[in-house]
Amino acid sequence: MEQTLSSYRIFYAVANTGNISKAAKELYISQPAISKSIQKLEENIGVRLFERSSRGVTLTPEGQLLYTHVKSAFETLTLGEDKLRRSIALGMGNLTIGVSATLCKYILLPYLRNFIKKFPHINISIACHSTNQTLKLLEEGKLDIGLIGQPETLKNIDFYPVQEIEDIFVATKDYLHNLKIRGVEKHQLLKHSTLLLLDRENMTRQYIDEYLQNSRIIAQDVIEVSNMDLLIEMSKISLGTGCVIRNFVQNELKTGVLLEIPLEIPIDKRFVGFAYNKDVKISSSLRHFIDFYESCSTVSKPL
Missing domain, CATH: 3.40.190.10 (Periplasmic binding protein-like II)
Incomplete structure (x- = not known):
């Protein structure tokens, strides 16, 4: 688009009023400036936009086509300004x-x-x-x-x-009972459990991996999942020992659905x-x- 917004604003005002003098008063600019702007717009586009007469100006068919699009553009701008004002007023x-x-x-x-x-x-x-x-x-x-x-x-x-928050390991009573039947002692639970952990891209998993390494606990079997809710649900069906956040399993711990596994070295809170x-x-x-x-x-x- 080669024309400036001000040129189209002048064109729009003249088309609406049908009179250069009225458009000049509306826009607070001189009549010669209006006429010059319209002339330049017509020269740049290559068509005549207005028919002049003693009674004022009227749009040519080409001018009417352009006016339809210019009118839509200015109405859209006005709508945008109104929405912006309401947005500011409402704190949107x-x-x-x-x-x-x-x-x-x-x-x-x-x-x-x-x-x-x-x-x-x-x-x-x-x-x-x-x-x-x-x-x-x-x-x-x-x-x-x-x-x-x-x-x-x-x-x-x-x-x-x-x-x-505090990370803890939990399991069901049935899962712990089955480990006991296999001869697994309490202090060996994590080493012999199927550990349910978040995937390695997760910061919590990286934090727990560091804890396991520092505690010299080597997991024999690990199931990785993408979110904590799934870990909790998998722990509740006795699929393994889940590493979860205490804050998010308060109800399960209170009702005995899940049991917390005591750790020789507690996991630091974060x-x-x-x-x-x-x-x-x-x-x-x-x-x-x-x-x-x-x-x-x-x-x-x-x-």
Whole structure:
């Protein structure tokens, strides 16, 4: 498109009013400037757009065709401006959150439930990824914020802890009974169990692998799955000993559906929290969300 928006605005005003003088008053510019702009537009396009008479101007067939599209374009612009004004007035915006399916279910959704009540006009998108994938997307600026397990190094990431979690090993009473029948002693349970673990791309799995290595526990048999909920369900049907997060199996432990396996060396607790890229400009929607979770959290931010 060779013409400027101002040229089409003048053309649109003249077509609407049918009079150069009225268009000049509407646009607060001189009549000669209007006439010159229309003449230049006609020369550049190569067709006559208006028929002139003592009563004013009327569109030629070619001018009418152009007017149809210009009218649609300006109506779309006006609609966009109106929507933008309403968006600003209502505090509308967009927020994209990266999170694993498990953390979304157990931690993020309770936050969102209250956040949405306070900011109902912010559109929220959730991208389900592992902590490692979420960190990568945050660094690339493809997510606004992520709910992740605390990484060892933060680099350009601001991390705010919202919940302390504890990894434990669990199994059913029947599974432990079968191990006992095979002559497996309590202190050998992990070595002789089928371990149900998250896949190796998951930060939790990397954390547990380090624990097993430091504890000199070599797993004989491992089943890998992609999410914590599946681990819990597989543990409940006696498929093996699952490594799960205590916070997410409270009911199963309370009712005896799953039993915690005592460890000679306990697994250190860790934090889950919200993280965002400090090098990316913070939108108003993200600022609202940051202020919200910081005001709700009861966990102190580490130095």
